[in-house]
Amino acid sequence: MSHNAIYTDLSGYYDLMCADIDYQAQSQCVQRVHQLFGNGGKRHLDLACGTGPHVRHFLDAGFQSSGLDINQPMLDLAHQRCPEASFSLQDMCGFRADQPLDLVTCFLYSIHYSGSVDRLRACIARVHAALVDGGVFCFNAVDKSQIDNSSFVSHTAHQDGAEFRFSSGWYYAGEGEQQRLRLRIERTDGGGIQLWKDEHPMVAVTFAQLIELLEPYFEVQVLEHDYQRLSAWGGVSGNVLVVGVKRSAL
Template structure:
């Protein structure tokens, strides 16, 4: 997931879809400052190409990123060469003795945990890298009662590349099946099409809160958030 061409076009597609990284980052920073005004360090888990981190690093003295996709990390490292990035899985990563005042996980990446045991493992791993009293800001996927299958279509362009993204989401064994078709046209390489399919878990609010609690977090749910799916704010006990 998010390798090769998909990693290359990731920023262009999200720019075309109107994603507001600056506004999202400000919201997250304000939530962190509300609960820990003196926070000086932050780890962004599932950091992608580093666009949130580009804003976080202006606010915190020490930032780092963790990402499962090597190709996404390559882009992030080129964008932010002074920021340490780590290749790893949020369920079992180990940064040694490194601990942070805040951890973040945006863009509903937590929804890619396959079941509640993986969700709990991820929250435990985040807790292990957070100081007592530290803050986690996690953007969930939809709760089951709020999810509605549907379609979306977007087009993004630069001078030498055009990308059309068409998606279809549907119920699949109680979760979301997301099928995304990309048509990419490059001035030098011609046009090609590829498909990315993923399953995103529809955890209940209670399942999220239980995973937080069992991993030594005290959670609060904040409705709305950057995409309407809300945000969980956890305080490390």
């Protein structure tokens, strides 16, 4: 199974897979970040937007919000959720924006879908090109050196008489620039159990490497991964919220 196939084939289950995520809290947190560090503009693009739940919250907060993703079935669902928004089928490492942007987001660690350091660098450059001066790039990330290969998160959801159990966890072999996101979906109903497993190749970086990639383009702030309270990263936790404010000149 290709590393994006599970999202294409099971796009109808994606929202169940993410049912434990507080999209509103995440969106409101980044809106506060934009108020603190940004230019006050409302033109927003969500990279790897999936079915559009974050875009929905930004629209409801008065943003002119749009999204892009590489899976059309996900975008079809995003259009249903946010008919007033603009969505495009694009790779976030080579996208072009229709208009200058004030805010670019990338939630749910999706920045790691860049897959390699070179592609991550290209993504950062494309975001910089799309933003106006003072525009903000905000995303969350994980440090490869702090990944616990035995750690998984799981939750259960129900739909159409079936029970779904979703599990995911990071895996890093200890060297190189690639880590993996391991996914497991188990569906149980009267007919028995169905099981899907997949591994997504993701770019692996330390926070020091990530900051080094960003600093030619952005003034960088690293915050604790806490959507309820904004505070500077203490240098201990292995996942963070990264804020980049566009430098006006390279």
